């Protein structure tokens with residue numbers, strides 16, 4: 184059933200909080216093979232910490248009370264590739280998750 188027929192207008196999703204949007208995708212978490220790693224030494228010297236605001240899924244968070252230490256919530260990753268371009272300090276090592284793991288989008 185299309186969104187119009189279901190009563191939801193196409194633009195209504197724009198008003199949703201991030202957590203609700205992320206609830207609409209599914210992830211297969213691969214705890215033994217996190218596909219994102221950060222170099223904490225590089226991050227501690229990074230001035231703008233662009234990863235903490237450029238990622239649409241909020242994967243990168245500066246640890247509270249530990250300035251410069253970046254937590255990575257890799258299980259939320261949408262695999263859009265934005266952070267790979269945005270981090271110009273080479274602080275991120277990013278690889279695709281193993282086959283069958285990672286994000287799975289639901290349509291309709």
Ligand code: SF4
Pocket residue numbers: 221222225226227229230231232233234235243253269270271272273274275
């Ligand atoms: S991951 Fe890149 S942008 Fe983010 S804090 Fe580390 S060096 Fe800076």
Ligand code: SF4
Pocket residue numbers: 219237238239240241242259260261262263264265266267
């Ligand atoms: S690939 Fe996209 S969703 Fe995943 S961590 Fe990078 S910016 Fe965030």
